Amino acid sequence: xxxxxxxxxxxxxxxxxxxxxxLKRIARNVSVSEGERxxxxxxxxxxxxxxxxxxxxxQYVKLPLPIVSKVRTILEREGLLKRGERGAIFSKExxxxxxxxxxxxxxxxxxxxxxxxGNIVFDEKFEKILKRHENYAKLRPQxxxxxxxxxxxxxxAVKRACIMADRGDLEGKRVLFIGDDDLASIPTAMTxxxxxxxxxxxxxxxxxxxxxxxxxxxxxxxxxHWDFKNELPKELHEKFDTVFTDPPYTLNxxxxxxxxxxxxxxxxxxxxxxFSHKPVEEYIELQKSINNMNFLIYELIPGFxxxxxxEIIGNTTFLARLIGKNLKKIEVDFKKIYTxxxxxxxxxxxxxxxxxxxxxxxxxxxxxxxxxxxxxxKFSMVKRLKVKENTxxxxx
Amino acid sequence: xxxxxxxxxxxxxxxxxxxxxxLKRIARNVSVSEGERxxxxxxxxxxxxxxxxxxxxxQYVKLPLPIVSKVRTILEREGLLKRGERGAIFSKExxxxxxxxxxxxxxxxxxxxxxxxGNIVFDEKFEKILKRHENYAKLRPQxxxxxxxxxxxxxxAVKRACIMADRGDLEGKRVLFIGDDDLASIPTAMTxxxxxxxxxxxxxxxxxxxxxxxxxxxxxxxxxHWDFKNELPKELHEKFDTVFTDPPYTLNxxxxxxxxxxxxxxxxxxxxxxFSHKPVEEYIELQKSINNMNFLIYELIPGFxxxxxxEIIGNTTFLARLIGKNLKKIEVDFKKIYTxxxxxxxxxxxxxxxxxxxxxxxxxxxxxxxxxxxxxxKFSMVKRLKVKENTxxxxx
Numbered sequence: 001x002x003x004x005x006x007x008x009x010x011x012x013x014x015x016x017x018x019x020x021x022x023l024k025r026i027a028r029n030v031s032v033s034e035g036e037r038x039x040x041x042x043x044x045x046x047x048x049x050x051x052x053x054x055x056x057x058x059q060y061v062k063l064p065l066p067i068v069s070k071v072r073t074i075l076e077r078e079g080l081l082k083r084g085e086r087g088a089i090f091s092k093e094x095x096x097x098x099x100x101x102x103x104x105x106x107x108x109x110x111x112x113x114x115x116x117x118g119n120i121v122f123d124e125k126f127e128k129i130l131k132r133h134e135n136y137a138k139l140r141p142q143x144x145x146x147x148x149x150x151x152x153x154x155x156x157a158v159k160r161a162c163i164m165a166d167r168g169d170l171e172g173k174r175v176l177f178i179g180d181d182d183l184a185s186i187p188t189a190m191t192x193x194x195x196x197x198x199x200x201x202x203x204x205x206x207x208x209x210x211x212x213x214x215x216x217x218x219x220x221x222x223x224x225h226w227d228f229k230n231e232l233p234k235e236l237h238e239k240f241d242t243v244f245t246d247p248p249y250t251l252n253x254x255x256x257x258x259x260x261x262x263x264x265x266x267x268x269x270x271x272x273x274x275f276s277h278k279p280v281e282e283y284i285e286l287q288k289s290i291n292n293m294n295f296l297i298y299e300l301i302p303g304f305x306x307x308x309x310x311e312i313i314g315n316t317t318f319l320a321r322l323i324g325k326n327l328k329k330i331e332v333d334f335k336k337i338y339t340x341x342x343x344x345x346x347x348x349x350x351x352x353x354x355x356x357x358x359x360x361x362x363x364x365x366x367x368x369x370x371x372x373x374x375x376x377x378k379f380s381m382v383k384r385l386k387v388k389e390n391t392x393x394x395x396x
Numbered sequence: 397x398x399x400x401x402x403x404x405x406x407x408x409x410x411x412x413x414x415x416x417x418x419l420k421r422i423a424r425n426v427s428v429s430e431g432e433r434x435x436x437x438x439x440x441x442x443x444x445x446x447x448x449x450x451x452x453x454x455q456y457v458k459l460p461l462p463i464v465s466k467v468r469t470i471l472e473r474e475g476l477l478k479r480g481e482r483g484a485i486f487s488k489e490x491x492x493x494x495x496x497x498x499x500x501x502x503x504x505x506x507x508x509x510x511x512x513x514g515n516i517v518f519d520e521k522f523e524k525i526l527k528r529h530e531n532y533a534k535l536r537p538q539x540x541x542x543x544x545x546x547x548x549x550x551x552x553a554v555k556r557a558c559i560m561a562d563r564g565d566l567e568g569k570r571v572l573f574i575g576d577d578d579l580a581s582i583p584t585a586m587t588x589x590x591x592x593x594x595x596x597x598x599x600x601x602x603x604x605x606x607x608x609x610x611x612x613x614x615x616x617x618x619x620x621h622w623d624f625k626n627e628l629p630k631e632l633h634e635k636f637d638t639v640f641t642d643p644p645y646t647l648n649x650x651x652x653x654x655x656x657x658x659x660x661x662x663x664x665x666x667x668x669x670x671f672s673h674k675p676v677e678e679y680i681e682l683q684k685s686i687n688n689m690n691f692l693i694y695e696l697i698p699g700f701x702x703x704x705x706x707e708i709i710g711n712t713t714f715l716a717r718l719i720g721k722n723l724k725k726i727e728v729d730f731k732k733i734y735t736x737x738x739x740x741x742x743x744x745x746x747x748x749x750x751x752x753x754x755x756x757x758x759x760x761x762x763x764x765x766x767x768x769x770x771x772x773x774k775f776s777m778v779k780r781l782k783v784k785e786n787t788x789x790x791x792x
Binding site: 035040041044102103105106108117118120121163168195281284287295297301325 | 498499505512515517518568591679683693698721
């Protein structure tokens with residue numbers, strides 16, 4: 001080895017280790033599968049954006065709120081973090097710790113303030129679509145968490161239409177939504193770029209709403225009531241150019257919905273996948289499945305999609321634009337599609353009127369069914385508990 | 397199937413087919429492996445950006461220029477496209493064709509004008525870094541195409557430093573460049589965020605330049621002359637947090653350079669990979685290899701990197717941010733690292749003084765060695781021919 005330059009003292013592992021020890025200790029305490037990286041991400045996010053709320057941290061680092069919350073508590077207990085009026089803020093000792101031990105210096109992000117990473121901006125037409133769509137989004141029924149429903153924000157729905165338009169996947173194309181609890185089909189059809197927009201969903205309430213808006217706005221969206229455990233209707237096979245899906249956040253759910261997409265695309269085509277940021281091992285499994293179907297991950301944007309009222313998953317998911325060639329389906333176990341089937345979860349809610357705690361997930365299946373004895377109908381989640389697993393935090 | 401809505405007439409395959417016939421015919425004519433999708437991309441790009449030069453089209457659609465050029469010629473021959481003063485522009489018949497047959501309507505992109513997709517913007521500090529780096533970039537030696545050198549633009553080098561800074565991969569981190577003909581180590585060290593910046597490269601000319609700049613700017617970059625066919629020096633194993641590589645554009649080249657990165661990272665860490673947009677099948681193979689090393693593709697930005705004087709590959713490559721956990725190396729065939737080894741290529745150059753045509757790639761290995769009998773030293777490439785393969789266009 002010919003070393004040029006002042007590499008006299010070799011790179012030392014010791015001080016990396018010293019730094020990692022602290023982070024490792026916190027990571028173990030919180031039992032987050034991402035380890036020190038997750039803790040460091042949270043600390044860096046606070047340093048650059050302080051004061052910042054737990055929810056915003058969750059969105060930024062793409063981790064479940066209970067984890068963020070627990071890390072915050074530990075850092076507070078160690079005197080590094082304070083609880084300011086507008087959120088988490090480092091103490092003098094905290095600043096010293098992150099700057100000296102972790103070497104942080106950058107006091108703000110360098111992220112694009114215009115597009116937030118999707119590399120799209122709404123022109124006048126899309127701004128108008130957003131205004132119209134916002135009104136319709138208010139008409140959505142209550143979410144059915146049993147089938148992993150959660151509603152993307154109206155802006156996210158329009159961003160989806162916008163990115164598909166920019167990437168050339170709408171103009172003159174037949175577009176299919178494999179499930180559409182986000183109502184993204186509405187802004188998509190509003191662009192008037194597509195040859196056809198078809199929505200399949202298991203929830204008739206949503207299909208009725210989409211159809212109603214479609215008639216009112218003269219969008220000509222077609223809707224079909226469908227359970228994706230069944231193969232798509234033969235008439236839809238090999239008929240589409242572009243598929244959009246935001247499937248249940250299990251590996252099997254993603255593979256099943258993508259396989260239905262492949263039926264619709266035939267040999268080749270483009271599929272947009274919105275999916276939650278999973279722990280590394282699970283996420284790699286998903287990417288392997290994507291490749292095994294002969295989909296290429298052409299573009300992948302972390303944190304593209306925002307949702308209403310699903311703080312538990314850090315509130316964002318990624319968007320991947322997949323290009324398929326010689327596509328082939330993968331068979332999956334139908335029993336493990338929805339997260340409730342995969343990981344039965346007990347959730348605890350506090351009545352916002354009388355503060356009584358209620359359990360949801362066993363006798364009472366859904367929060368929507370819950371009414372407190374005091375008559376209260378508003379609840380805040382206090383805890384989730386994964387049945388048959390020893391961690392209560394990492395069950396998103 | 398319960399169809400709701402006006403889905404009276406079923407989706408017809410016929411008009412998709414009619415449209416595809418024209419595109420397919422052109423695709424066959426050009427023998428581009430991406431098929432109709434590539435032709436459609438070129439047409440859409442021209443429609444939205446006309447008049448536009450062949451080079452700009454190549455950058456936009458991420459296809460080799462000879463393909464773009466051939467498609468342009470065919471479209472011109474069919475009377476659809478005209479050759480305007482400032483580039484390709486559709487004729488009246490052409491506009492009618494793309495709007496009626498292909499259904500194109502969007503007359504401009506919706507891309508972010510601020511960040512062009514990287515979701516980063518230079519603040520004052522990075523603007524200053526760019527200004528300083530631009531001067532140093534001019535000092536680069538001539539490219540050695542035998543080892544697949546091609547120089548990223550100074551702006552690309554600074555964008556790389558900027559995205560690594562924003563994503564939290566520089567602050568307090570040890571950063572290793574596995575090859576750095578792009579000189580990205582210079583703006584990276586100029587951020588003054590890293591704990592250490594080390595560059596390994598096979599080309600001593602580049603290392604000398606980096607070292608010279610490092611001394612002048614007091615950057616403390618360490619350089620090591622290294623051939624990546626050898627395992628990294630033991631002293632560098634498991635010592636780094638972040639690795640950047642823009643390897644030779646072969647699957648083996650990418651896997652070899654990433655494997656060396658894994659030696660430097662140890663069990664986990666972040667690796668940035670710049671690589672050319674390959675045809676779908678080959679690109680999927682690369683993604684499978686990435687996953688098999690236990691790297692997660694966390695973020696993937698097409699067209700992030702721009703290069704000087706490599707119009708043949710459409711002039712851009714993607715940037716992927718890979719997160720590794722329980723990393724493992726993959727062994728590769730050392731004989732197939734550089735594109736010249738994989739696909740011996742004959743290139744033909746025209747002397748810009750006397751117009752004589754010269755062959756490069758067999759007796760004369762590199763254009764740098766060529767001098768015309770007339771004394772001319774400037775040449776323009778006229779043709780590339782892949783040895784033992786029947787297409788001359790798709791050899792990037």
